[in-house]
Amino acid sequence: MALETSGPQKRTRIAAIDVARGVALAGMVAYHLIWDFAHFGLIAPSAPFAPATRALSHTVASAFLALVGVSLALAHPHGLRREAFLKRLAVVVGAALLVTAASYGIDANEPILFGILHCIAVASVIGALFVSTPPWAALIVGAAMVAAPLAYASATFNPPALVWLGLGTRSPDTLDWRPLLPWAGVTLIGLGLAQAAAARLAIWRWSGWRPRRWPGRAAAFAGRHSLVIYLVHQPILFGMLWSLVMATGLDERRAREDYLAACPPACAAHGGDAGVCAKACACVADRAEAAGLSLTGARIDADGALQAKLRDIVEACSRAAR
Secondary structure (H helix, E strand, O other): OEEEOOOOOOEEEOHHHHHHHHHHHHHHHHHHHHHHHHHOOOOOOOHHHOHHHHHHHHHHHHHHHHHHHHHHHHHOEOEOOHHHHHHHHHHHHHHHHHHHHHHHHHOOOOOOOEOHHHHHHHHHHHHHOOOOOOHHHHHHHHHHHHHHHHHOOOHHHOOHHHHOOOOOOOOOOOOOEOOHHHHHHHHHHHHHHHHHHHHHHOOOOOOOOOOOOHHHHHHHHHHHOHHHHHHHHHHHHHHHHHHHHHHHOHHHHHHHHHHHHHHHHHHHHOOOOHHHHHHHHHHHHHHHHHOOOOOOHHHHHHOHHHHHHHHHHHHHHHHHHO
């Protein structure tokens, strides 16, 4: 992040803020890895919802949104530089729309309609209104925005057109959810704190600090390119884990476990004897594996020949189990 030191043209970047953003990125990657590991069955499905994981998620989001406010204060110390602000805003909005489009391709039932990038875009617009005000203005309004969902919530704000405000009584089904309230308030608090400290930043001992060791330099580099890293890291992580799972056959082992867990109760629900059902289901799993047939649901649904072969195995196992 840049600090103006002598006039509007000469500006020095504060590496400490880039490092802070880079550390937040590392936390975000760790959080998404937990989701990916759970998705591929490498850890418990409940892991992404554990209290520690949720705390990590909220800490990372708070850091990013507060740093958006800090960046606004440092980039516009003498009032809003409209052209630079609009250019940056357009990039963030474009990235948010790209995330929304990609989310429909990943899971159309849980699209990202107001995730952290969407929140950053709207919070930036709100923050722009406060770059020329005294610090107390941003701090008071920011604190009120953080407190608003705790003080008031209504089903009136549950419809899709209003739920993004954050005052509803339920959250939508989505892969990323950072409603305007309370999260935009964190941005205003970051803005107000940076405004209050602006006079001391020029003599702050960390203002001229530059990381010399590779962890700090890597974090600073990541912080300078945080938006690009945000957009590309998850496809890379997901692709690497998918390749690992496919190469090691973990997907088939997981499919077998899922089948053996679901098959006996489903069979019994249709009137089958519990003992016969368990024996028949184990037979199907064993014969399918011996024949090199996949039990992965997506492959079964997409392959008619595979369906026919599995039907033959099911019928043979049903007869043998009786």
